[in-house]
Amino acid sequence: GENVEQHPSTLSVQEGDSAVIKCTYSDSASNYFPWYKQELGKGPQLIIDIRSNVGEKKDQRIAVTLNKTAKHFSLHITETQPEDSAVYFCAAGTPNQFYFGTGTSLTVIP
Amino acid sequence: DGGITQSPKYLFRKEGQNVTLSCEQNLNHDAMYWYRQDPGQGLRLIYYSQIVNDFQKGDIAEGYSVSREKKESFPLTVTSAQKNPTAFYLCASSIRWTEAFFGQGTRLTVV
Numbered sequence: 001g002e003n004v005e006q007h008p009s010t011l012s013v014q015e016g017d018s019a020v021i022k023c024t025y026s027d028s029a030s031n032y033f034p035w036y037k038q039e040l041g042k043g044p045q046l047i048i049d050i051r052s053n054v055g056e057k058k059d060q061r062i063a064v065t066l067n068k069t070a071k072h073f074s075l076h077i078t079e080t081q082p083e084d085s086a087v088y089f090c091a092a093g094t095p096n097q098f099y100f101g102t103g104t105s106l107t108v109i110p
Numbered sequence: 111d112g113g114i115t116q117s118p119k120y121l122f123r124k125e126g127q128n129v130t131l132s133c134e135q136n137l138n139h140d141a142m143y144w145y146r147q148d149p150g151q152g153l154r155l156i157y158y159s160q161i162v163n164d165f166q167k168g169d170i171a172e173g174y175s176v177s178r179e180k181k182e183s184f185p186l187t188v189t190s191a192q193k194n195p196t197a198f199y200l201c202a203s204s205i206r207w208t209e210a211f212f213g214q215g216t217r218l219t220v221v
Contacts, residue, residue, distance in 0.1 A: 001169075009150070034209065043116075043200050043212030044153075089152060098143070098210070102152035 002027040004092050006101030014109050019077045021104045023090035026071065032093040033066060033073050037086045044089055080108045113137065116201050116213035122221050123195065131186045131216045133201035140205065142184035146170060147198040159184055188218060196220050
């Protein structure tokens with residue numbers, strides 16, 4: 001089955017700096033890679049996703065890159081703000097299964 | 111408003127009891143999922159259903175059961191066979207492994 005690894009588990013950045021979270025996956029059949037943001041006591045919400053036929057996708061301050069050869073993908077948040085503080089999960093999907101990483105707790109220090 | 115609703119938000123269970131967590135969606139999604147979330151372990155798939163009257167085990171199905179009699183509903187029963195049921199349970203729905211919409215979760219505590 002798919003194995004998704006996510007690093008780092010915790011990340012602290014100064015407000016205005018960039019944050020990068022990295023994930024690797026094992027199943028070359030995975031073709032959908034979403035990123036979710038979870039605030040305390042709530043369910044995760046999709047913030048950005050990328051499919052295997054695209055190498056990079058950007059949405060305002062958030063971008064995701066995918067390297068299919070190396071089987072890794074990354075989330076980049078620029079100009080971080082205190083409201084970006086949350087737990088972020090990556091995931092990798094195939095037609096039959098959908099696996100999440102273990103999460104990164106991001107703290108943006110004002 | 112379209113969305114996915116989980117109830118109750120908090121649930122307390124005595125040892126040896128079965129409890130059922132509710133999940134309802136009005137997004138007309140075919141697929142629904144149950145995940146368990148423990149601190150430091152991310153989300154682990156319990157069961158998923160891609161169509162009415164059909165469901166598949168995920169990675170940690172032991173001690174759990176589900177039904178999918180209606181497209182809108184995917185209840186999860188935590189049975190007495192689940193030895194460590196205290197966790198945060200998340201239900202999600204999607205159009206076949208695309209963007210998953212999550213509910214707000216149910217926090218189950220064994221007392």
